[in-house]
């Protein structure tokens with residue numbers, strides 16, 4: 001699939017934008033703070049109904065305006081789709097696919113699939129488990145509506161259990177029995193789907209990582225979980241402790257996955273370059289997983305990441321993107337120019353306006 005055009009109105013620093021995109025490589029060049037990431041963000045928003053950098057939709061509305069809107073036309077193997085989204089300052093948003101209203105984000109997801117790779121993704125490797133859970137959850141929600149449903153329900157019951165732990169010390173054993181049973185049910189599904197995702201990450205990622213590192217490094221991913229089967233039992237066993245801590249100490253909301261290179265933990269011991277390369281592997285493996293599960297390649301969004309990688313990694317990326325629409329942002333093109341074939345479209349971004357270079 002690829003994005004054929006993008007239209008923005010009152011979106012961040014764009015008053016109006018109307019651009020056609022190439023089905024292969026598109027490069028947006030501009031100085032800092034001109035609106036490059038804003039373009040990728042709006043495409044990402046059309047994919048999963050939220051921004052990759054804020055949970056407050058309001059921030060996307062141009063400062064002096066009431067409403068922001070974005071449209072993408074997605075050319076797909078079977079039926080093309082046009083997505084229109086408007087965000088209102090009062091907090092509502094409206095979404096349509098081929099002019100038919102969709103009321104839930106879960107009905108939008110899957111229409112346009114993207115994989116975004118930005119400098120912040122280094123957090124997946126370097127920082128706390130919450131970043132790795134977020135990665136697993138976002139990818140699984142894109143691929144599987146049932147996962148999305150189970151995750152939403154799980155988080156809802158978990159919130160209720162946590163507030164019960166804070167409030168009613170005496171009477172709530174019966175209520176907690178119900179919560180524990182529900183958490184165990186949704187949790188079992190979440191854990192088993194995450195395990196499958198990590199298995200696929202190993203399957204696709206190991207070859208990719210060998211290719212990037214000329215065979216010098218073996219990457220492994222290992223899901224670290226409370227387990228799918230006895231979540232209910234563990235919740236019961238931990239109940240006293242949970243009352244003291246006023247929070248739920250076991251369950252998939254505490255899971256993580258380890259990343260190792262040649263048997264050594266990448267988070268603690270990996271060099272900066274190895275950590276970056278691990279993210280690159282995760283992203284390219286994700287592209288292959290999406291392709292395997294949906295039959296179509298997603299759109300790849302590369303936000304300012306090329307300049308952070310060494311020349312071999314840059315070459316790997318630019319050689320791997322032949323069959324995928326790729327939208328790249330950078331501040332200068334000199335580094336990558338020689339690897340772009342003549343078909344790449346180049347756009348100059350300056351204070352919220354975009355001009356295509358001829």
Ligand SMILES: Nc1ncnc2c1ncn2[C@@H]1O[C@H](COP(=O)(O)OP(=O)(O)OP(=O)(O)O)[C@@H](O)[C@H]1O
Nearest residue numbers: 012013032033034035036037038059060061062063
């Ligand atoms: N709601 C908004 N309304 C108007 N302008 C906004 C809004 N939100 C952000 N901006 C402006 O958008 C610009 C930042 O855009 P963006 O993040 O796309 O920059 P960029 O070109 O990617 O820069 P960099 O190279 O530094 O990453 C800033 O000038 C910022 O003030």
Ligand SMILES: [Mg+2]
Nearest residue numbers: 036037038304
């Ligand atoms: Mg940027």
